[in-house]
Amino acid sequence: MTAPQRPPRRIVIVGAGLAGASAAAALREQGFDGDVTLFGQEGHDPYELPPLSKGVLLGERDASDLVREAGYYDDHDIALCRDTTVTAVRPADHLIVDADGAEHGYDRLLLATGSRPRTLPGFDGPGVYTLRTLDDSLALREKLTDGARVVIVGAGWVGCEVASAARAHGAHVTMLDPAPLPLRHVLGDRVGAVFRDLHADHGVTLRLGVKATGTRDGGRTVHLDDGGELPADVVVVGVGALPRTELAQAAGLDLAAGGVAVDAALRTSAPDVYAAGDIAAHDHPRYEGRVRVEHWANAKEQGAHVAGNLLGGHDAYDADPYFFSDQYDLGCEYRGLADPARDELVLRGEPASREFLAFWLRDGRVTAALNVNSWDHGDALTALVATRARVSAQRLTEADPHTLTTGDAAPRR
Ligand SMILES: Cc1cc2nc3c(=O)[nH]c(=O)nc-3n(C[C@H](O)[C@H](O)[C@H](O)COP(=O)(O)OP(=O)(O)OC[C@H]3O[C@@H](n4cnc5c(N)ncnc54)[C@H](O)[C@@H]3O)c2cc1C
Structure with a gap:
């Protein structure tokens, strides 16, 4: 004992x-x-x-x-x-x-x-920024001025939010990513395309499927793997x-x-x-x-x-992951943990309207839920992911979200 x-x-x-x-x-x-x-x-x-x-x-x-x-x-x-x-x-x-x-x-x-922040070899100089601390944010903000040429390396969450802020300051923004769509590894192609269009509609130049290989002149030129170059006043490395x-x-x-x-x-x-x-x-x-x-x-x-x-307890931590993001006039929350390459995507609402719900299903169970500019069902989505209820794609698109956690055994409305 x-x-x-x-x-x-x-x-x-x-x-x-x-x-x-x-x-x-x-x-x-x-x-x-x-x-x-x-x-x-x-x-x-x-x-x-x-x-x-x-x-x-x-x-x-x-x-x-x-x-x-x-x-x-x-x-x-x-x-x-x-x-x-x-x-x-x-x-x-x-x-x-x-x-x-x-x-x-x-x-x-x-x-x-x-x-x-993850850094990249070959990206250095006074014009190259990463973002993790308050001091980083204040220093970068100084450079996001009207007309500044801002090159963002990486179209993940931080890159997308920096792009949004830079455009609000009137900067010319180019966002690069080797993937064909922003946030593709988290959200997959269909929802990733919503973020591509969001940034394009707000005046960001997207260079997708292109890798930045380094900077020259202290960050005033960004080299691309297709042989191209981009002039820059500010380079933000947002690669995780x-x-x-x-x-x-x-x-x-x-x-x-x-x-x-x-x-x-x-x-x-x-x-x-x-x-x-x-x-x-x-x-x-x-x-x-x-x-x-x-x-x-x-x-x-x-x-x-x-x-x-x-203090002596042994309690398991069992909450599902949750995150949120705000970009321009789009706000979203994501609950759970999906693999967009493997899980079935079910959309409720029209993604192009930028007000919709997305669900990812594996073996009939919801692995993750995303609400975009839709704020009425947060608790229901949390419960839906937490209960791992079996729910058909049809019910996900048609039923009141508050009834979904009971799964398909529940009487249909
Ligand atoms: C710019 C930015 C925006 C984000 N936005 C979102 C968002 O919208 N939604 C979302 O869900 N998440 C967001 N995140 C992620 C989220 O904020 C982090 O996951 C969370 O803050 C992690 O908390 P933490 O306590 O583990 O680490 P941190 O908050 O990084 O804290 C760790 C602290 O430990 C200190 N430290 C490290 N080593 C030592 C040492 N040896 N000695 C002393 N101190 C040390 C560091 O200085 C730091 O202050 C964002 C992150 C960033 C950088």
């Missing part, structure tokens, strides 16, 4: 982003009165990233949304160590080391180090993010799916060490294989959830 675990007195969190700060707050909300120390590399209070490619980049605001209001950490006796990089984790000794060489012991440790696993890797923790391997309860392979947010490659109880999600809701909810486990 194993001895019961002693309750922790010292909890250390590495990474003062959305997952880390949400966990710190949840520890206090759950009544933990021991030490909570939150280490963050940046000088700001913990903030959310989505406004960085939306309101901040659009110039509507100069700051992002804070994870908790100013003063919260002091008021709740959470030691927020700003401008402090953690350089090593020593699980065998139950301590971490900061950049000054100071050692900090823990009873339980949460790693929530998030991601860094890389989870920051280096601390975990150096500490000998198991890695998987590009992140830190965690079990259903978000425990890593090292005793008393947990991981949450972008870095967590999660053994999700409701999906096959590891699930690693780089989205806002996952970081916020895993952060809050893992607090209970840091």
Whole structure:
């Protein structure tokens, strides 16, 4: 029989982003009165990233949304160590080391180090930007001026949102991607085409099926793999993010799916060490294989959830992925996890109208749902994905979405 675990007195969190700060707050909300120390590399209070490619980049605001209001950490006796990089984790000794060489012991440790933007070799110079932090967003915003020539490398979520903000500032925007459609790997051809047309209608020049191979003159010229060149005042590299696993890797923790391997309860392979947010490659109880999600809701909810486990719980995290995006006058939410190359697409409404629902079905069950400029059925779509009900394509297109979670066994209206 194993001895019961002693309750922790010292909890250390590495990474003062959305997952880390949400966990710190949840520890206090759950009544933990021991030490909570939150280490963050940046000088700001913990903030959310989505406004960085939306309101901040659009110039509507100069700051992002804070994870908790100013003063919260002091008021709740959470030691927020700003401008402090953690350089090593020593699980065998139950301590971490900061950049000054100071050692900090823990009873339980949460790693929530998030991601860094993926960069591309050959893209460098003062005119080349990536977007991850508030400082990145403010610096890029300065350059998105009326008439500036902006080349965006990568037509993923961040690239599409930057394109939208750049057009709002009157910049000339070219967006490049080797894929034939924006967001194709997430949304497939039919829905990806909606985003292609959206950007084209807003004056973005799309160069799809073309790869940018590098820059010259500090980012003033972009080379393409078809031999072409594009002049640029600003180049934004938006080709995805890389989870920051280096601390975990150096500490000998198991890695998987590009992140830190965690079990259903978000425990890593090292005793008393947990991981949450972008870095967590999660053994999700409701999906096959590891699930690693780089989205806002996952970081916020895993952060809050893992607090209970840091305090001795063993609860599995089983929420479905969720994300949202805003581009021009299009807003959308996506719930679940589909493979558009494999799953059947069912559309409700006319995609060209940019107000529609999309469902992806596998073996008759909804793997994901997308609502575009349609806001009445969010809870029903969440439940539909969560229950994995069997629903026919016909019912998805015809029935009241609120009745769908009962599946096809339910009487038809
Ligand atoms: C521009 C942008 C727009 C986005 N928009 C959306 C959106 O519209 N919808 C959506 O669902 N998702 C969006 N996302 C994704 C979402 O914001 C992220 O998935 C989420 O913030 C991840 O949270 P996290 O806590 O895991 O990591 P982060 O928020 O990245 O936080 C990690 C923190 O850890 C710190 N850190 C790392 N290593 C160390 C270390 N060694 N020592 C100390 N501190 C360290 C970092 O500095 C960082 O502050 C967006 C992301 C970006 C970049």
